[in-house]
Amino acid sequence: MTRPDAGALCDVAGLKVGHFTHPSVPTGCSVVLCEAGATAGVDVRGAAPGTRDLELLRPENTVQQVHAILLTGGSAFGLAAADGVMRWLAERGHGFPVGQVRVPIVPAAVLF
Numbered sequence: 259m260t261r262p263d264a265g266a267l268c269d270v271a272g273l274k275v276g277h278f279t280h281p282s283v284p285t286g287c288s289v290v291l292c293e294a295g296a297t298a299g300v301d302v303r304g305a306a307p308g309t310r311d312l313e314l315l316r317p318e319n320t321v322q323q324v325h326a327i328l329l330t331g332g333s334a335f336g337l338a339a340a341d342g343v344m345r346w347l348a349e350r351g352h353g354f355p356v357g358q359v360r361v362p363i364v365p366a367a368v369l370f
Contacts, residue, residue, distance in 0.1 A: 267290065272292055272293075272294055272296070273290060273291065273292055273296075274290075274291040274293075275288065275289070275290055275291070276288070276289045276291070277289075284331075285330075285331035285332045285336065286330075286331055287328060287329065287330040287331065287332075287336060287339045288328070288329045288330075289326055289327070289328050289329075289343055290326060290327045291325070291326045291347075292323075292324060292325060292326065292327075293325060293326075293347065293350070293352045294352075295323030295324065295325055296323055296324060297322065297323055297324075298315055298323075298324045298327065298365065299315055300312050300315050300365065300367075302367075307367070307368075308333065308334045308336075308337060308367065308368030308370065309337075309365070309366065309367050309368070310328075310337045310340055310364075310365065310366040310367075311340075311363065311364065311365045311366065312365050312367070314363060314365060315365060321354055321363055323354075323363065324363045324364065324365055325347050325352050325353060325354075325362045325363050325364060326343050326347060326362065326363075326364045327364070327365055327366070328340050328343055328364055328365070328366035328367070329366070329367055329369055330366060330367070330368055330369070331368070331369060331370070332368070333368060333370055334368060336368050337366050337368060339366070340364045340366040343362070343364045343366075344361075344362045344364050347362035347364070348360065348361075348362055
């Protein structure tokens with residue numbers, strides 16, 4: 259018998275998914291964590307895209323993997339939630355090696 263949620267994003271090995279909804283305003287964010295890194299791509303559409311670090315996903319750029327993807331509400335202000343995701347990953351040693359430090363790669367987009 260097939261599970262009703264079979265084929266969910268959480269079924270992919272190495273991915274974790276989390277969500278937060280603000281208790282007093284109608285906004286929140288969802289994060290897909292891929293702590294070991296994952297190849298990602300994007301197609302930006304719309305007349306006023308709210309994004310952060312999506313240019314890193316272009317194949318000709320140095321960075322080849324992301325450590326999380328953030329989908330957020332809150333208009334452009336919601337992109338600041340990526341700071342928290344980066345901090346969480348950095349505290350656990352995840353990220354793109356730059357000299358002696360690791361910089362977590364967290365592309366983000368606003369869903370408005």
